[in-house]
Amino acid sequence: ASITACTIPSLSEPWPHLHSETPSDTCSGPAEIYTMLPTPKKGYGLFATRRIARGTTVILEAPLVVIQPPPLTLGQGYEISKMLDSLRAEFAKLSPPNQKRYLALHAHVFPSEEGKERLMPILRSNAFNTGTGLGLFPIVARINHSCRPNAAYFWSERLGRRVVYAGRDIEEGEEISISYIPLLKTTKEREQRLAQYGFTCECEACEASRGGDSRSDDARAEMQVMLDQLESEVLVPPGEGLMAEKKEEGLIKNSLRLVDMVEEEVLVDYYAQVYKLAATTHGRSRRWEEGAGWALRSLEIREMADEHSAEAMEMRQMAPRFILESKKYMGEGLC
Ligand SMILES: C[S@@+](CC[C@H](N)C(=O)[O-])C[C@H]1O[C@@H](n2cnc3c(N)ncnc32)[C@H](O)[C@@H]1O
Structure with a gap:
């Protein structure tokens, strides 16, 4: 059944938090892209009332x-x-x-x-x-957790608001989910972190792992190690000579592998960070064009959250700088 478009009702009306009870005023507001509905096991949750394209701002909310x-x-x-x-x-x-x-x-x-x-x-x-x-944030507070969420969020200091945006396309009727915790952890570690919220996550990543499929857990543990290593290695200026070149090639390879792994796990919260790392590793090896491509991909994600954020600005500067370098570099090659 398709979902009736409605908003969270006038939030001056408190909704009873009884999981079996339907709020009395479910559809009084203007048409919205999400609605709040009871779920069998998670209390209330927010659901898409129509298809929400990747990058769409779902909620922009000031704190109460x-x-x-x-x-x-x-x-x-x-x-x-x-x-x-x-x-x-x-x-x-x-x-x-x-x-x-x-x-x-x-x-x-x-x-x-x-x-x-x-x-x-x-x-x-x-x-x-x-x-x-x-x-x-009373509306954002109604979004349930998933260890493979379809939405990501961001605190915008500039707007004084929390922004929730679709990290991938969300289908009509699909529950909107975010992550409450860092996701590059094993299922056991995530369970421990989620205990403070009083639930055991049953998302497909957790269930696969409980069913004996360790691929997601192994990948997440590996991604955390790679991310930490790369983040610290790119702080050190690149060296000179053949050995240094080889090392930089290794960094590029690792950053691309990290991008693949993050995309394969669909960890939308990490996309901007790993694309930026790929841009940085390419830039260090003067592979400007490829670097600019990655910077633009990171920028696209940062703009979904807040086009004026410091993170978006940083990528907006990095991409043209790399493009300019690539032109200089090509010019040098031609002389
Ligand atoms: C921030 S609230 C989310 C909205 C909440 N379901 C409600 O009815 O208002 C967090 C609470 O929602 C429930 N919850 C969130 N994600 C869940 C999940 N994946 N599985 C089970 N319960 C979940 C837990 O009771 C948790 O303490």
Whole structure:
């Protein structure tokens, strides 16, 4: 059945977070490209009401609440009591309808928190970073997790908004998913990270691994090693001579392999980063044209998130610089 186009209803109306209950006001808003629907196992989720092409901005949302976490205590994380004080203060500043919106969100409650105030469990279950702070975005908060998500997100400091965009084409009726955690981890490691949200992911990557197929896990572990290595190697200026040239060839080969692996796993969150690495490794070997191609691919992704972001600007400078170099280089060859 096709999905009725509707928006998340007037968000001043809190939706009960009862997984079996359908919100009363499901389709009162203007036509939107997503709608919120109950799912059998994940609570509510957002679903595409029409085909969403790769690169489309799905949500652009300002935070309802932002708190600045206290400094991290090494090995202990944040001091919760300090966060709770600032959270209470920010919550008190909200209008009553916005307080209702906050309280209507899902909370994964730890046993020690049963029957207690829900402010912190709600924040912990739904917050995303906002540069230096932690923010609660009531619409983005309805997107469920997948270890192979179809959407990616980005905090735009310039816009003061979280941007969710389609990392690949999303079909009508398909659930929109993002990742809550770093994805270059094995299923076991991801399970540990997701435990704080109180669920076990059943996406196809997790299920394949639980079924004994270790290809995705092996690839993700390898990608993390390659990514770390490449990121540190490109910080060192290239050397001179045959040995150095060979080393640079190795970097190019590895960056291209990393691109292939990331694309094969469809890890949309990593595309811009690995395309930039491929641009950088080619640039180091003066393979300007190919480098410019990779820079443009990275730019395309960065522009999906925010065309004016620092990351987009960086690629917008790198691509023409490489093209200019390639022209100079060709000119030199002709003389
Ligand atoms: C940020 S909320 C997402 C929206 C939420 N489903 C709701 O109804 O509001 C995070 C919570 O959604 C549920 N969730 C998210 N992704 C899930 C998944 N892949 N499988 C099962 N539950 C999931 C978990 O209860 C988690 O604590």
